[in-house]
Amino acid sequence: MVSESRERKVQRAFISLLKIGLWNSVIDTFDIFILSSSEWLVLYQVAIAQTVEGLVFDAITKLPGQYQPPKMLALKWAVRIDAIERENLKKEKIIAEIAGLLKAHHIDVTLLKGSSLAVHYAKPLLRLSGDVDFYFENSDAFKKANQLIKQKGIKIKYGALNSTYYSWKGCEIEHHSKLIDIVNPFQKRYLKKMERQEADRKTPVILDGMKINSPSVLMTHIQVNAHILKHFLGFGIGLRQFCDVARLYFNTSQSLDCDQLKFAYKKLGIYNWMELTHSFLVHQLGLNPEFLPYQIQQCEDNQWLMNDVLNAGNFGFYSGQFSSAPQTHQERKHTMTWGLFPRFLKAQRYAHSEALWFPFSRIWSTLLRRRKI
Template identity: 40%
Template sequence: MANVVRDVFFSLLQSGLWNRAIELSGSFPLNNEQWREVFIMSSNHTVEAIVFDGLNQLPVEYFPPKNLLLEWTVKVDRIERRNLWMNKIISQQAKFFKNLTIQPLLLKGQGIASTYINPLHRVCGDIDWYLQNKKDYDAVNRKLSNLGVEITFTAGFSCSYSWNQCEVEHHKKIFDIHNPFSYGFLRKIEKEEFNKKQELTIEGETVFLPSPLLTFVQINAHILKHLLSFGIGMRQLCDSARICYVYKDLFDGGKLKAVYKRLGILKWIELLHVLLVKFIGLPKEYLPFPMQEDKNADWMMEEILTAGNFGFYDSRVNLEKERADNVRVDSVSRLKSNFLKYIPYAPMEAIFFPVTQFYSKFVH
């Protein structure tokens, strides 16, 4: 990939994410092939609508060719429509839970989208709910089964089902932390933060979000989980940056740092912070605690760029076979490679991630 394409991608991404003017450089204007690469890169990282917002900050003479601009516009329109549709689904489900006198927490997705300048431009995959105790988890699933909804239990102490053709997941665990020696500490933190949960109105219904501190741990642990498996997209980094920006004064940064340290992931978080500032454009004063200036995280960004969203665009593997068979290829070698990359920065997570994923397949 040519450097000019990468430079333009990050310039447009930062412009769209923060509503900043673009500093025009020698990278502009792009030719048609370069614009196509920027579009593909944006799509592979599910940030095409954010990059599109940045594109609209350019002078008209620097725009992509008309056919690509039309294709891009249509794709953004689909993203907006899907988000509006998903908001209706969340509203329906909020009523369903209210009738059961259960208040789950909405994780990731539309809750995090609310921290964006234009929430409709954040690509959302499915709907994730955290049921805070086994009684509620079982009661909701039992009610769904009685209604004829087919539930599939998945690794990670979760289950999934389709609600009006929308994929929904229920989770027994709020955090993707795999070190079993941390579970007691996590329960303690969750209990301390319980009354700090946030409220969000979606389509006239109130939904509940984790507290800002719990959101940081939940979102960033989720990023680490996917880096330990097959990869993550730029969208998840944007999520992390936006919560830094919006939640800046809503929690204790020192406490959050202590939590990361207790979980054994602080060294990795410090790398993540470098990425958020250097590549995503987060002003460093919005980090929850001061950045370690001497950290080099370029290698991690290279890995993220190569693998693409959840590793679905990793050119190092046989993608045709993976898509044809709908199954991951070269799983063992990919997991081993990621284990070696991240064990210096999050050793307990690297060790226990595969163990927990295997074990949780048999526990519903």
């Protein structure tokens, strides 16, 4: 294992670089970037695990030469960033292509997360994107979209929460019939009502010349934060998702109905979780409090959340990233599964109803998927 003092040293440098890349801020001290070759390698691996290597690399380019990583690692990093930018451009074309196909068949589609959030970054192409997520407002549009893809000779598989997924030119695409990842079934009617009220306020995004709708600003705020909570309740969440929220807030919070948003969080039973999230964004990621949609009422202890995020990596796929000993698949599965319990107990305090219903939603989702397969 990496020694504790060395781990803290790498973490401090990593978080500092992340903040610089996230906010394009001025570097006021360079001492923390005096790292050995092996420490730079660990930092590189952590950035990849958290899927924020683009932001961190952008910050590194602002360091004087003597504080930058070894040339071979810097070159390897630069090649990776070039690949990320190319992949993002490819995905934009794919999104535009599929959205155009759906529109040609009069199927309304909404783009979630991914490229619709990347636009809030100073350099959108540096954000590592995952799957492409499309949302369909009703079951008829959802079924028609799936059938249209099948007619193209593409195999569709069933995923969690009544979603489907497939590969389009090497890019994984997901179709969703649910906009907000709130698992409490008693909130379904309220969520649909709110969705209808916000239907005329969707935000257009231009990708590869194609105008595609993303949810309204209000619904986007709720959607991305509920999505983070869902993954936290599962195998964990990475820093990129919190960076997405920070940049979203920076660009849109001033245009929100803050009272309406606060009411929605209280109604959905996740207000305390949002207090923790807002405290985390300010104290861990450097978001200026004036860009919060509303001011924090209670400053929550958030260091434990940072520790959990750093340990879990992106959706829990990189747990134990500071360990030098590789784990087998079974060891990783065992570690991740047992890691759920302390996280679940923590969540009881911040989002009691979601923590309560989460296990049942997973079981129900698995049963539905098996029936459809």
